[in-house]
Amino acid sequence: MNGDRASVSSPAVDCLVVDDEPRLRQVLVHLMRNDGFHCFEAGNGLEAIDILQRQPVTLILSDLRMPRMDGIELLKQVRGRWPDTAMVLITAVADVEVAVSCLAIGAMDYLTKPFHLEEVRARVKQALEKRRLILENRDYQERLEERVAAQARRLEELFLAAIQALASSLEVKDRYTRGHSVRVSQYSSVIARALDLKEDVIQQIGLGGHVHDIGKIGVREDVLNKAGPLTSDEYQHIMMHPVVGYRILAPLLGDAPIALNVVRSHHERVDGTGVPDGLKGDQIPLEARIAAVADAFDAMTSGRPYREAEKTFEQALRELEDNCDSQFDRRVVEATLDAVRKGEFRLIPQSAESPVAVSL
Numbered sequence: 001m002n003g004d005r006a007s008v009s010s011p012a013v014d015c016l017v018v019d020d021e022p023r024l025r026q027v028l029v030h031l032m033r034n035d036g037f038h039c040f041e042a043g044n045g046l047e048a049i050d051i052l053q054r055q056p057v058t059l060i061l062s063d064l065r066m067p068r069m070d071g072i073e074l075l076k077q078v079r080g081r082w083p084d085t086a087m088v089l090i091t092a093v094a095d096v097e098v099a100v101s102c103l104a105i106g107a108m109d110y111l112t113k114p115f116h117l118e119e120v121r122a123r124v125k126q127a128l129e130k131r132r133l134i135l136e137n138r139d140y141q142e143r144l145e146e147r148v149a150a151q152a153r154r155l156e157e158l159f160l161a162a163i164q165a166l167a168s169s170l171e172v173k174d175r176y177t178r179g180h181s182v183r184v185s186q187y188s189s190v191i192a193r194a195l196d197l198k199e200d201v202i203q204q205i206g207l208g209g210h211v212h213d214i215g216k217i218g219v220r221e222d223v224l225n226k227a228g229p230l231t232s233d234e235y236q237h238i239m240m241h242p243v244v245g246y247r248i249l250a251p252l253l254g255d256a257p258i259a260l261n262v263v264r265s266h267h268e269r270v271d272g273t274g275v276p277d278g279l280k281g282d283q284i285p286l287e288a289r290i291a292a293v294a295d296a297f298d299a300m301t302s303g304r305p306y307r308e309a310e311k312t313f314e315q316a317l318r319e320l321e322d323n324c325d326s327q328f329d330r331r332v333v334e335a336t337l338d339a340v341r342k343g344e345f346r347l348i349p350q351s352a353e354s355p356v357a358v359s360l
Helices: 002-009 022-034 045-054 071-081 096-105 117-173 180-194 199-211 214-218 232-238 241-249 257-265 286-300 313-322 330-341
Strands: 014-018 038-042 059-063 086-091 109-112
Touching (some): 014 022, 022 038, 022 059, 022 117, 045 059, 045 071, 059 071, 059 117, 071 096, 086 117, 109 117, 117 199, 199 257, 199 286, 214 241, 257 286, 286 313, 313 330
Parallel strands (some): 014 038, 086 109
C-alpha cells in the first residue's frame, strides 16, 4: 500500500474535499493528508467554487447531496470551468442510474457510503491515472496536429515554389512578358482590396494573377514573339492559353478554385465576346473580371512586339473607362480608379521583377 500511496501523492497534489457532514469531511481530509495530498475543505458546492476561483486543484472528492449546491451541479461547473480537474463523487444512495449520469457528465469515479479507506485510495489512484492518460492523449493530439500543420505548410511552400518556377519558365521563353505575371498579381490584389474582398480570396486572386498566363508555355515561340500584328490563325492559337493553363493547373490547384477561375476566364469580356467560354456579365467570376482589368492595364503600359509604344498611366486608365460594359466590368474599373485616387494603385516599374508572396 505504501507503494500505491507514493505513486499518487508524489509530488504533492492539491485536493479539495467537499461534504456538508463535518465528521466525514475530516475523515477524508485526514486520509488524503496522510497520503501526501495538500487538502482544502468546503461544506457545499458554492464554498467549493469560491475556493476553486482562488486555488484550482487537481482532485475533488465531493458528496452528491448537499445544500445550496449539490455534487451534480458542482460537477457541471467544474467540467465547464476547470476541465483538467479530476472529480470523484460520493453518495449514500447506491443508484446505478445516478452513477452512470455522473460518469456521463464527466466524473472520474463514483463511491457509495459507507466506504473503506482502502477503497477511497484505490478510486483516487484510478481517477488520477485516468486524468493523466487524458492529458497525455490531448498533449499528443496537439503535438500531432502541430506536426501535421507544419508538414502541410511545408508542402504548400514547395507547391507554390513549383508553381512560381513554372511561371518563371514562361518569362524566360517570352521576354516581353517578363515581370508581367508579378505585376498582374499585384494589380489584381490591390483592386480586390478596393472591392473589400476577404483576405483569403485576395490571396487566391494574387496566386491566379501570378500564373494566369502559364498556358502560353504551349504557344509557339514564333507566335509569342512575333513583331507586328497577328494573323487570325495566330491569334486563335495564342488565345488558347487560358484553356491550356487551366488544364495544366487544375490537378494542382484543386484547393484554389478562385485562382483557377482567374487562369481560365481572364480573357472573357462582359459583352460575351471573350474567350474561351463566351461568358457574359456576372457569368464571369468576379476574380476573373478583376484579373482582366489588371492584365489589360499592364499590357497597355508594357512593351509588346506588336505595338510601337506602351501607353502612359493616364492613357491606360482612360482606355479602361472607355471599354466599361463592353470588355471590362464597370464596378471593377471604378474600384481601380478609386484605388488610384487613394494612392493605392500605382504604376509598377517594369524593372520590378521580384516574385510576389502568394499562399493558398
